[in-house]
Amino acid sequence: MAAGAHANGAISAAKTWMRKNETELLLADAAILGFLFLFHMLDPSVVPLPPEAVNIGAIVLVGFLFFTIAWKGLIPAAISILGVVLLHNAIILPYYPPSEGAFMHLLINQQSGSSDTERAAGVAFTMHFLLGIGMVALAIMVAYAPRLLFTRNRPEEKDPTWSKYPIWYDNVKLAGRYSEPLVPARSLMEPQDRYLLWRYEYVLASIYGTHHLVRPDGLVPSRSTEFVRDRASGLLMGKGRFNGYFV
Template sequence: MAEGLSGAPKQFVFSGAKAWFARHQQTLLIMDCISIILLLFLHIFGSSVPVFVPVVANFVNAFAIVLVGFIFASIVWKGVVPSVICILGVVLMHNAIILPYYPPTGPTFPDFMVKNQDFSRSSAQVSAQVASTMHFFLGLGMVALSITLAYRPGFLFAKNRPRQEEYEDIWSKYPIWYDNIKLIGSHNEQLAQAKSLMEEKDRYLIWRYEYVLAYIYGTAHLVRPEGLVPKKDTRFVRDEKSGLLIGKARYPGYFA
């Protein structure tokens, strides 16, 4: 029981933060768009007006980190897949923005940040700028994909997917397990996170599920993978053919 009680405050904080993000989804989307526009401005400014000044470079670097950090924070609570895509995208965008402020100093790359010099740009300079631009827009595409997966996954679904109402009806007959808040009778035993009771192959795929189906004290419940369940009286329901867990998908219609 001590293990279950110690995990309760963490679960409460996590649930509270997730609820706050859920209530402000529209605001987060607007802020993400503003952050992307500012990052685009920083990229254009660095590519068009190259100035090698340490103070300016440090300011741009810090400002870019704040912007990409906010974008990632608005995505990370939505799941593993959009988070991984987002972090790859923001790293590419950040690196593309600061690259013009830290040019190579070897003989192949003349100091093209110095003003008032009358020499034509070498192929190495052009290649560096093209690479910076390609990295930025590749990162921008990955960030856009992660935002779509996180907030509007329906845009990526097939047209003949089941309607949301039909999908919800399948799971509406199962009660949701509320981390030992609603107990049957006088049951009282040690609790553990649901995913800690799963097999190793299940934990690799747990990001797919919003809830998994499990029998608790003989009654079928929908259980959050991070939720607390009785150690001895929890039995997960599996598909007879594949042996995989049965549960409500986090992205209905996208993953079978």
């Protein structure tokens, strides 16, 4: 149990750090995409890099891309994994010439001359790379700016109740001023509350006497946090993650 709690605390701390440094993560993703573009533009016949080194470098770069997107949710993770696989293949395949049979079985016209095979392979590399870039860009948009995908005439939320409450961003400085340790929010909840956390985007809590919206996986002061409950049902109050689950 202690090991599980420690692991959950580490994951929560990692998500908190990523949430506070989203701008830096996006800049790092842009830089990595730039490096991948340079790798793609290199001609193996002009710059003969070791294929193993290129493979390892590509795995490291696309792996970082994946983890900076996947923590945002299952949908961006699924989209990004398709994109990074395409990017990885587009980077490393030019270092394995078609004449060596590395992917001859992928080409329809196997009886063509080597020039035709290489030309077809070059088109495949470019298409893989462009499609991979598109998938990664879509995953980043879904993860960090989903509003860009909303329709122009999308109706506003019917209940603006929660807009008046500030969002609690695991404010370490504020908590430090009060000299109070931070703990995972779910650790202060009842077991029945944790079973229903899937339906909340934020839960309402009084922190140092002020109401805040708190992420279910966020960190809160251990002694000065009190969750607000509905008087009739006794359930936590908060902003629902899905329409129809506003409590």
